[in-house]
Amino acid sequence: MHTIKKQIPNLITLLNLLSGCIALVYATESNFEYAFYFVCLGIFLDFFDGFFARLFKVASPLGLQLDSLADMVTSGLVPGYVMFMMLKDSQHEITSLPMFAYLGFIVTLGSCYRLANFNIDTRQTDSFIGLPTPANALFILSLPLVLHYSDSLFLLELMTNQYFLLVIIVGSAYILNAEVPLFSLKIKKFTLQDNLLQVVFLLFSLLFVVFFQFGGVALTILFYVLLSVVNNKWIKK
Template identity: 70%
Template sequence: MNIKKHIPNLITLLNLFSGCIALIFAFKSDFAMAFYFVSLGIFLDFFDGFFARLFKVSSPLGLQLDSLADMVTSGVVPGLVMFQMMSSNTSTEGIMQFFPFLGFIIALGSCYRLANFNIDTRQTDSFIGLPTPANALFILSLPLVLQFSESLFVLELLTNQWFLLIITLLSAYMLNAEIPLFSLKIKKFSFRQNALQVIFLILSVLLLIFFRYLGIPLLILLYVLLSVANNKVLQK
């Protein structure tokens, strides 16, 4: 029995398990624990493909499992978190009681992206559109920014239902936008081949140290800006 071929799929299933636990905490509005378990799932998602390539056991089954696990961890969970944020700032009377359900547009956008990713041959070494894990971290950081921020401006924005709707729509758009973004996955241990990823990692650590939870949406913005700058360099 070849145990190696099952290791990547086991890691993927652990990603799914982490997403399921995050869902429970999100239902309870325990956004910190939901964030931690989604982060754990994304960490596992980072390594399942790496070990599949390392052990040379990549398979169509692994590809499908990866997308299904991501749909929960990086699709349904952020949709539910946005629903919860909208629910706490929306009237429970009349048609507005249905407003928070628009938060699940994030889950719909994630589902479309993941399905398209599996058939898009252009995304083997990079991404087109914001990856679902990056989008999930962005969305799940918002209630934590709201909880720990002392800025009245930030508090007013993140408790405004219309601003949350704009974020939701922008999130779904960025997931499927025709914008090339560099891959965060390291295929070979070579600084020269992963210089952009290393630079991004260092800057991300600095943002998290100085801005804590606010650093998370900032680093996602940094990721997009670095990708756009890298695209300009490659075009020259």
């Protein structure tokens, strides 16, 4: 029975990897909505592999490595490929060279570095330093959906502008690895005072998604970073 329990978190991690692979296939077919949903599924599974590892007390070095490898696909390769596709389809204002679109994979490189660093950084047990790769993946995957479903000419021009996309790519790689403390959604004490930051974030996130749909996902990630920065300033005072 213990052997079966030991493999349950690893199986969930592998399902996360499978979700990432399926998301990648949909992304290659420019079906970004289904790619988004499967990345969401992978992130959901990514949360529960650690949950069951702690529940069954079977956390292991193998599980840690599997988790990073699965995240590398779901939250690293897929968003990098999506940015590649967006650059490929964007307005050719800077250059018409086909190789230019490969700059989208800077997101993947930044994600890889963060995942490797996370495994050896002992400071990130209760909070994060730099944006977690799942949050970054959700932000990136929401962009083509905002482009697809928006009727705003301003947004359409913005999401197809290579300068703007390059800012997103470079900014994404930077914030993934920046020395910026970001709060965790982990709940340790069941009191409002101890979880006020998390409650405020979740309420605003719900409002963003309800009113702005896929655009609300991107706003949620931006709000998460901003709220963390404000919280850091408040703590220092």
